[in-house]
Amino acid sequence: MHSKLGLDFKRVEHARSVAGKIAAEVQSFVEGYTTVAVERTLCRLAGIDGVDESQVPLPNIVVDFIKERGVLSQGVLFYIGNAMVATSLSPQEIAEKVSLGELDITRLPIASKEQIDKAVMQVVYESIKIISARRARREDYLKTLGEGKKPYLYVIVATGNIYEDVVQAEAAARQGADIIAVIRTTGQSLLDYVPFGATTEGFGGTYATQENFRIMRSALDKTGEELGRYIRLCNYCSGLCMPEIAVMGALEGLDVMLNDALYGILFRDINMQRTLIDQFFSRVINGFAGVIINTGEDNYLTTADAFEEAHTVLASDLINEQLALMAGLPQQQMGLGHAFEMEPELENGFIYELAQAQMTREIFPDAPLKYMPPTKFMTGNIFRGHIQDALFNMVGIWTGQGIQLLGMPTEAIHTPFMSDRYLSIENAKYIFNNMRSIGDEMEFREGGIARQRAKDVLEKSIDTLERIEKEGLFSALEKGMFGDVKRPRNGGKGLEGVAEKGSNYMNPFINLMLGGK
Numbered sequence: 001m002h003s004k005l006g007l008d009f010k011r012v013e014h015a016r017s018v019a020g021k022i023a024a025e026v027q028s029f030v031e032g033y034t035t036v037a038v039e040r041t042l043c044r045l046a047g048i049d050g051v052d053e054s055q056v057p058l059p060n061i062v063v064d065f066i067k068e069r070g071v072l073s074q075g076v077l078f079y080i081g082n083a084m085v086a087t088s089l090s091p092q093e094i095a096e097k098v099s100l101g102e103l104d105i106t107r108l109p110i111a112s113k114e115q116i117d118k119a120v121m122q123v124v125y126e127s128i129k130i131i132s133a134r135r136a137r138r139e140d141y142l143k144t145l146g147e148g149k150k151p152y153l154y155v156i157v158a159t160g161n162i163y164e165d166v167v168q169a170e171a172a173a174r175q176g177a178d179i180i181a182v183i184r185t186t187g188q189s190l191l192d193y194v195p196f197g198a199t200t201e202g203f204g205g206t207y208a209t210q211e212n213f214r215i216m217r218s219a220l221d222k223t224g225e226e227l228g229r230y231i232r233l234c235n236y237c238s239g240l241c242m243p244e245i246a247v248m249g250a251l252e253g254l255d256v257m258l259n260d261a262l263y264g265i266l267f268r269d270i271n272m273q274r275t276l277i278d279q280f281f282s283r284v285i286n287g288f289a290g291v292i293i294n295t296g297e298d299n300y301l302t303t304a305d306a307f308e309e310a311h312t313v314l315a316s317d318l319i320n321e322q323l324a325l326m327a328g329l330p331q332q333q334m335g336l337g338h339a340f341e342m343e344p345e346l347e348n349g350f351i352y353e354l355a356q357a358q359m360t361r362e363i364f365p366d367a368p369l370k371y372m373p374p375t376k377f378m379t380g381n382i383f384r385g386h387i388q389d390a391l392f393n394m395v396g397i398w399t400g401q402g403i404q405l406l407g408m409p410t411e412a413i414h415t416p417f418m419s420d421r422y423l424s425i426e427n428a429k430y431i432f433n434n435m436r437s438i439g440d441e442m443e444f445r446e447g448g449i450a451r452q453r454a455k456d457v458l459e460k461s462i463d464t465l466e467r468i469e470k471e472g473l474f475s476a477l478e479k480g481m482f483g484d485v486k487r488p489r490n491g492g493k494g495l496e497g498v499a500e501k502g503s504n505y506m507n508p509f510i511n512l513m514l515g516g517k
Contacts, residue, residue, distance in 0.1 A: 003362050004444050005355065005454040011462060012363055015318055018465040023322035026473050029273075030280045034505065036192070036497035037278050039063045039076040041243040041285075044251075045127045045509060046080055046091040046120075049210075051196045058095040059244070060193045062105075065098050069106045073502035081120035081506075085111040091123055117506075124508050127251075134253040135290040141221070141230045148178035148229060151371070151396050151404035153428055158183035158415050160202035162212045166219040171418050173223045173231045176425045179256055179403065181234035182216055184208045189239025189268050190493060194248065204415075208235050208245050213252035232256055234294070237282055238264050240494050242275070246282035250289035256335065256403075257286055261323045262316060263296035265477060266485045267303075271492035272477050281510070283327035288513035293329065294403070295320045298339030298372035300483035306341040306376070307349075310356055311460030312482050313338050317364065318465065319473070328514040331366040335403050339372035340392040344384075348449055350391055355450035356457060357399040363458075368402025371395075375411055382409040389424065393431040398439045404428060 003009065043059035050058050066072055066079055083094045086108045097103035155177045157168040162182075169180040185202030188195075198215060199207040206212060213235065220231040234256035237245035242259070249257055261279045264270035286293050297313040297320075304312070317336040324334055338360050342349040360369055374388045389407035396404045406424040408416045416424075444450040468476040480486035 001362070001365060005358055005362060006444075006446065006451050007359065007362055007454060007458065011458060015314075015458065015462045015465055016322070018462070018469050019315070019318035019322045022319055022465065022469050022473055023326060026276055026323065027280070027326050030277050033273070033277050033498055033500055034072070034075060034507075035274055035277050035494075035499070036063050036067060036072070037241055037243055037274075038281050038507075039066075039072065040241070041247050041281060042075070042077050042507060042509070043080070043091070043095070044244060044247050046077065046123045047127065048091050048095045050092075052099045055196065057193050057196055058092075058099060061099045062095050066106060067497075067499075071106055071502075072499040073505065075501070075505040075507065077120050077506050077508075078116065078504045079105040081116040082108055082111050084119040085115045120506065121508065124512065128509075128512055131250045131285075131289050134250065135288075138230075138253060138255060138290060141224065145224055145228055145230045147232075148176070149432075150368070151401045151432070152178035152232070152368075153425055154179040154181060154234070154370075154403050154405045155421050155425065156181045156183050156405075156416070158205045160185060160204070160206055161200040162198050162206050162215055163200065165206050166216060168418060168421075169216060170219060170223045172421050172425070173220065173227060175422050176429055177231070177421070178229075179232040179234050180216075180220060181256070181405075182206055182208075182212070184236040189236070189264060189270070192240045192494065192497065194241050194244050208237075208248075210248040210252060213248055213254055217253045232292075234258070237286075238296070239268060240264075240270060240274070240497075242278040243282040243285060246285040246291075249291060250285050254291060256292045256294060257282075258296065259283060259286055259293035260296040260337070261320050262477070262482060263299065265487050265492065266483050267296070267299055269487065269492045271495040271498070272474060272487060272489060274492075274494040274498050276473075277498065279323065280327050281507075283324055283329050284510055284513050287324075287327055287329035287333060290333070292333045292335050292368055292403075293324065294335040294370045295337040297337040298341065298370075301339050301341035302376050303483040303485060306339070307343070307346060307352065309484070310457050311464055313356075314360065314363070314457060314461040315464040315468070316482055317360065318461070319468075321364065321367075331364065332368065334364070334367040335370035336360070336364055336367050337370045337372060340374050340395060341372075341376050344374075344377050344388060350395075351449045352453050353391075354395050354398060355444070355453040357395045357401065358444070358450070359454040359457060361399045361401065370403040370405065371401040372405050373407030373411075375407070378407070378411040380413055382413070385409045385411060386423070386427065390427055390431060393428045394435060396428075397432045397435045398442070400439055
């Protein structure tokens with residue numbers, strides 16, 4: 001393709017090749033291990049749901065049961081399938097009996113592999129059918145209702161109460177939003193279980209639960225039909241329950257998921273081995289369900305300097321892309337992240353931001369890139385903040401971003417009011433309409449600031465990737481090569497939930513989901 005910035009695409013392909021080698025090394029590790037979150041996901045895919053009288057989710061009860069008996073490595077589907085053969089019960093009935101202490105699934109006589117496989121595949125195909133139907137429903141809506149133009153206008157709701165979130169989400173959709181992100185309550189990413197049912201209390205956001213997903217999806221479908229425009233729903237499957245929440249979203253028809261390979265390691269201190277294993281299965285599910293993933297590279301620029309460390313964003317985008325491809329996620333579903341986060345007093349900062357956004361667009365031409373607004377340097381001065389957001393929106397339309405997460409003038413003050421959202425959507429719509437074709441009209445001067453900035457960031461990214469390839473990703477994370485955050489390979493939360501796969505291990509969903517829709 002032609003580069004407006006004069007990028008050397010041979011260097012881009014070299015960068016991609018190095019990122020591919022880094023991802024391949026990670027993948028060779030990932031394929032030998034499972035985690036409690038992966039196994040709980042398999043329980044959910046087998047139809048196990050609900051909680052016991054103490055509100056402990058049944059998937060947790062079953063997986064903890066086999067973990068406590070030292071056989072997590074054999075995988076939960078092996079024991080569920082075997083129990084189905086031995087008892088003629090459904091996975092849900094088996095889970096309930098395990099919960100009541102009436103059945104020890106690890107002590108039953110072992111049936112033949114053929115019998116176990118046959119029992120498991122009955123439930124496997126049922127959940128595959130449900131997820132495929134949800135995807136088809138979305139595609140039908142997009143065909144019949146249509147959707148907003150790109151960049152999609154992406155806004156957040158974060159009341160803590162799912163029913164109040166619905167009110168705010170419907171209002172935002174009527175104001176012009178294309179994607180509604182239901183912000184997850186603070187700290188949920190560190191819970192090693194998924195809460196059950198509708199929730200009405202949460203600090204800084206609302207719990208991600210399957211029932212909350214269902215309530216919001218239903219509300220947005222009704223609103224979309226009324227408006228004649230499909231409204232996408234976004235939530236978060238990062239954290240200790242990454243693949244579990246991915247499958248809940250797939251079952252309930254979510255469209256976008258925060259699903260980064262490194263975010264939980266760097267910003268939630270979740271063990272790197274645990275996260276990298278979990279991200280693979282979660283992305284397999286999201287890929288199959290037609291869900292767009294969002295990655296979190298924008299966060300690097302809130303912990304490190306946005307001018308000096310821009311190359312780490314590109315390096316991480318390239319690694320995230322390669323890991324996602326290995327999970328069967330097409331580029332059209334990769335909302336790779338970057339951000340408008342430079343110090344506002346930096347001379348020519350707008351040109352640097354424009355160069356980086358254009359560079360990212362050219363390097364990932366098929367990805368619906370997720371562009372994040374200024375947050376680090378937002379203050380109580382809402383008027384300056386609104387201007388910063390306007391400059392961000394100008395870059396977004398100029399460089400053809402896919403998903404524009406709108407900044408709020410009150411970003412540094414409080415959770416947005418509906419009126420704040422209205423002002424932000426109005427700002428973006430005004431700029432997007434007035435500047436719709438500016439990217440087609442403008443060129444970047446040869447030898448100018450923008451072209452030089454893009455070249456510098458690309459070359460620094462290549463240097464970073466080459467160092468990571470020599471070190472290995474685990475070592476690079478230990479040395480703080482992303483966001484100036486250092487994490488130990490055997491530290492952080494969740495390592496005790498990792499197990500090497502045993503001889504009886506089975507997960508047929510990976511092959512089926514990678515094999516096509």
